[in-house]
Amino acid sequence: MADPTVTVNEMKIREVDFNPEFISRMIPRIEWKALYEAALSLDVVGNLSPELITDYEKDEDFLKEAHRVLMEVEVIKGFLICPESGRKFPIENGIPNMLLNEGEVGDGPAQSEALQEDDSMQ
Amino acid sequence: MAAPLRQFMIIFAHEHFDFRLSEVTSILSLLHIKAEVCQQNHDAKQSPFLMLKFPNEESVHKYMTRSILGRTVMEVLAHGPTRASVCEQLKALPAAETSRYCSEENSFCWRVHSFGKKIKQDKRLDLIHQFMVNLPLKGRVDLENPDDLFYICEDYGPNPNSAPEEPFYVYVGRKVSEGQRYLAHQYSVKTRHFIGNTSMDAQLSLIMANQGGVKPNMFVFDPFVGTGSLLVAAAHFGGYVAGCDINVNTIHGVGKSSRSFGKPRGEVTLRGNDENILANMRQYNLHDRYLDVMVSDFALNVWREQELFDVIVTDPPYGIREKTRKIGTNKHYDELEDQTLEGHIPSTMSYHLADIFKDLLNFSARYLRLHGRLVYWLPVVNAEYSDDHIPQHPCLKVIANSEQKINMTISRRLITMEKYQSMQNINPLDQVEAEIKTRTYEGSNAIRKIYFPNNSGCQSHNKSLPLT
Numbered sequence: 021m022a023d024p025t026v027t028v029n030e031m032k033i034r035e036v037d038f039n040p041e042f043i044s045r046m047i048p049r050i051e052w053k054a055l056y057e058a059a060l061s062l063d064v065v066g067n068l069s070p071e072l073i074t075d076y077e078k079d080e081d082f083l084k085e086a087h088r089v090l091m092e093v094e095v096i097k098g099f100l101i102c103p104e105s106g107r108k109f110p111i112e113n114g115i116p117n118m119l120l121n122e123g124e125v126g127d128g129p130a131q132s133e134a135l136q137e138d139d140s141m142q
Numbered sequence: 143m144a145a146p147l148r149q150f151m152i153i154f155a156h157e158h159f160d161f162r163l164s165e166v167t168s169i170l171s172l173l174h175i176k177a178e179v180c181q182q183n184h185d186a187k188q189s190p191f192l193m194l195k196f197p198n199e200e201s202v203h204k205y206m207t208r209s210i211l212g213r214t215v216m217e218v219l220a221h222g223p224t225r226a227s228v229c230e231q232l233k234a235l236p237a238a239e240t241s242r243y244c245s246e247e248n249s250f251c252w253r254v255h256s257f258g259k260k261i262k263q264d265k266r267l268d269l270i271h272q273f274m275v276n277l278p279l280k281g282r283v284d285l286e287n288p289d290d291l292f293y294i295c296e297d298y299g300p301n302p303n304s305a306p307e308e309p310f311y312v313y314v315g316r317k318v319s320e321g322q323r324y325l326a327h328q329y330s331v332k333t334r335h336f337i338g339n340t341s342m343d344a345q346l347s348l349i350m351a352n353q354g355g356v357k358p359n360m361f362v363f364d365p366f367v368g369t370g371s372l373l374v375a376a377a378h379f380g381g382y383v384a385g386c387d388i389n390v391n392t393i394h395g396v397g398k399s400s401r402s403f404g405k406p407r408g409e410v411t412l413r414g415n416d417e418n419i420l421a422n423m424r425q426y427n428l429h430d431r432y433l434d435v436m437v438s439d440f441a442l443n444v445w446r447e448q449e450l451f452d453v454i455v456t457d458p459p460y461g462i463r464e465k466t467r468k469i470g471t472n473k474h475y476d477e478l479e480d481q482t483l484e485g486h487i488p489s490t491m492s493y494h495l496a497d498i499f500k501d502l503l504n505f506s507a508r509y510l511r512l513h514g515r516l517v518y519w520l521p522v523v524n525a526e527y528s529d530d531h532i533p534q535h536p537c538l539k540v541i542a543n544s545e546q547k548i549n550m551t552i553s554r555r556l557i558t559m560e561k562y563q564s565m566q567n568i569n570p571l572d573q574v575e576a577e578i579k580t581r582t583y584e585g586s587n588a589i590r591k592i593y594f595p596n597n598s599g600c601q602s603h604n605k606s607l608p609l610t
Contacts, residue, residue, distance in 0.1 A: 036430045037430045039359065039430075041358075041359050042359040042382055045359055045361075049361070049448065091430075112394070113394055114420075114434075115393055115394060115434075115436060115437060116434075116436045116437070117390065117437040118386075118436055118437060118439075118442075118444045119437055119442075119469055119488055120488065121469075121486060121488045122469065122470065122471045122488050122489050125469050125470045
């Protein structure tokens with residue numbers, strides 16, 4: 021199994037109304053493999069299909085599993101992990117924090133003009 | 143052969159004038175209704191009455207389910223510049239028409255709606271009688287719950303102090319439906335659990351959702367989400383919503399409680415568990431359409447590049463009440479050992495307005511579905527403004543531009559853009575980035591220094607409209 025892309029310290033399952041039209045619309049916008057790997061990392065795979073099936077719009081069981089994983093599984097506390105760099109992004113209160121630190125941004129000092137004018141605002 | 147269009151009239155609220163025709167166009171578009179505005183040169187400041195032709199009454203009902211500025215709609219029975227001419231038209235209506243509402247079983251009631259002049263009760267009764275006798279009404283009067291409600295609408299012009307003796311124009315009609323103005327009260331920020339000092343008022347949030355063409359099951363995104371006001375409106379119309387914001391405290395609902403402004407220190411409370419975006423959506427039973435929010439710097443993109451969102455609605459910071467920031471610093475930092483440094487809030491630096499708007503358009507061009515819409519507020523300096531000020535992108539076209547005055551020097555414009563071609567269609571050698579022809583937004587504090595000319599941080603003129 022690949023390295024986990026999500027780790028969890030606290031997770032919640034919340035009940036959300038099943039809306040097959042919405043789920044069907046979203047599936048083409050999702051990278052299914054990444055979703056499946058995340059589900060594995062969180063141990064919530066259940067009956068989630070490892071591959072996208074054809075004609076999924078008509079398969080209610082498939083859509084219900086997609087709905088469960090997409091809408092009802094919520095990581096409250098944990099980390100998102102970049103599969104390329106290994107950088108961890110913390111999740112607090114169900115909200116991921118994707119901010120980079122100063123050292124990770126850009127090439128260093130920006131225009132000095134910006135620095136001087138910065139201090140004019142409280 | 144298509145059936146002839148029938149004439150109806152919307153009675154609008156007397157506010158947000160510049161948004162009225164945009165509202166009409168956006169609702170007709172999102173509901174795929176083929177209607178025609180009868181008065182192309184309608185001036186909203188002059189009159190609240192707008193006649194349109196609709197294919198049938200059903201489409202009118204459908205239209206009104208999204209109408210925020212339009213209060214009431216009626217089927218027009220007669221209209222003209224004098225009361226006498228209108229009475230004649232009513233008398234001449236064919237029986238095939240009047241039989242719909244003149245039968246013995248149909249109870250009815252009449253109302254007078256005058257614009258620009260207060261008409262006293264006894265005079266109103268006279269008017270009602272004057273018009274009523276021209277219709278072969280056979281049913282009984284019911285003031286509480288009539289089958290049909292007839293309106294006499296008289297237009298005396300926008301200046302009550304110089305209202306003429308006789309109206310400029312008269313319309314008589316039969317009420318068909320009401321708009322959704324009550325939503326502005328239902329979603330009022332006054333009663334919302336979680337607000338900030340830049341929360342968008344409910345009415346404008348709903349107007350923005352209409353401009354964005356939000357429909358059920360659409361994916362709606364706000365990259366400067368703040369306290370989530372725009373997400374609430376989008377979710378109301380069936381959108382599934384997500385948002386980002388650079389401000390950790392705002393998103394988490396940390397800090398002083400939403401209503402502690404002005405309270406003495408001893409009474410200031412901290413935000414509770416019910417003060418965050420999900421809690422707001424739960425307050426209105428919209429939480430099933432909450433997808434997620436993230437703390438994220440819009441200047442540092444986190445999304446995998448694809449056409450992901452159906453609608454992007456947002457109110458970017460203008461730098462007046464809220465700083466315009468992005469991650470970065472001019473100081474040198476030694477390589478951070480553990481880059482997650484729990485609790486570390488990274489330094490921010492100034493994010494110039496020109497870059498905010500260019501980034502917003504570039505982002506929208508890449509991440510909107512084809513024909514998806516971007517709706518955002520653009521602050522403008524009144525003395526300098528021309529259409530050149532509107533940021534442009536080769537994949538997006540401006541389809542609406544409505545002004546809300548903030549004060550003598552500054553306004554903001556609600557810009558609606560539609561993505562009409564994909565990035566893939568553009569020749570890579572051509573210019574594919576956003577551009578702004580004017581230099582107004584460059585430099586730090588571009589708008590702020592015009593709003594606060596003495597750099598005092600406080601307004602010399604108070605009670606301006608809420609703004610970012």
